[in-house]
Amino acid sequence: MTKRVSAKYKLDRRMGENVWGRAKSPINKREYGPGEHGQRRKGKMSDFGTQLRAKQKLKGYYANISEKKFRKYYQEADRRKGDTGENLVGILEQRLDAVVYRAKFVPTVFAARQLVNHGHVAVNGQKVDVPSFVVREGDVVEVRRKAHEIPMVIQAQQSNERDVPEYIQADGLKATFLRVPSLDEVPYPVRMEPNLVVEFYSR
Template sequence: MSKRIQAKYKIDRRMGENIWGRAKSPVNSREYGPGQHGQRRKGKLSDYGIQLRAKQKLKGYYGNITEKQFRRYYAEADRRKGDTGENLIGILECRLDAVVYRSKFVPTVFSARQFVSHGHVLVNGVRCNIPSRMVKPGDVVEVREKSRGIPMVLEAQQSPERDFPEYLAVDGFKVEYVRIPALDEVPYPVIMEPNLVVEFYSR
């Protein structure tokens, strides 16, 4: 079962952006926030508010990652050499559910989590049902033979909404994770600002 604890498109409307780039996002027709006070004029955000929004947008994009998990990813990114923001994006894109979503095996990042949890995915030939598993360069992720006829999978494969990123070598229902991507290689539909996330946690 997907760990969705709130209506996913509320995130879109709260941010005022179509963060998954989906054609049926309500932001396309209602650019104001959810709830009875959504249409009120918004005040200018403080520096803290801007940083918090950037963090919530990035965290929300990857589904229902908990704050504890996300903070742990930040701590790991900060520990590694190089730019902390770039490291954070690399870690998030190494998640198995993110790889499944990027490979167009499923239509949404929420369904990717559920798809993995239900045991439809193999990593290097071994069944894996842990969405947060970290995939390493050279690993091969594929949809189980029995699961390839699921309508959701066939729909996602034919969808024109997304393209395959260059850091994945896709061959039908099988994909090799070639390398950890840089920020500019990740096909986000909106601008993500991991530098603001770093500032938020560095306060």
């Protein structure tokens, strides 16, 4: 399971933004950072600090991917043709836990990782319990029948908090991954800056 289950909203407070766009986010009530020094006035951030912050925000958004894994994603994005930042976002959106979250099978990306880890998700009819599994165009992802009555699955299906993006075709607890999205197609609640992430790793 993810390391940030019990304190995931610390990312919101550290960034000063509602990173996942959730109504429960503490940033909706307290716009200052966590800890006893959270209310101190912040000075101007350096270029390095801005790049690091962009990396932390994007990495944290996907249920706090490990640094080792995230760097591998960057290296793969850099090897591919085209814009490295766009490639990076596309790779992240192909993760199975990201697709499960986008398809509204669960309310949060942390819950998506948990659902996959526990063996409740199938891809093209085969059980997959690896959250970082790469979903390809045309793959069908679904919640296995024994998990249909899990409360968080039911909650997500009934929620109006977010919509399923156009690059995923969802029908109840089954969804088809239609294509790898571009940055402007991904429904981030806050501005993500993968170009700054590229600059961070290019230093």
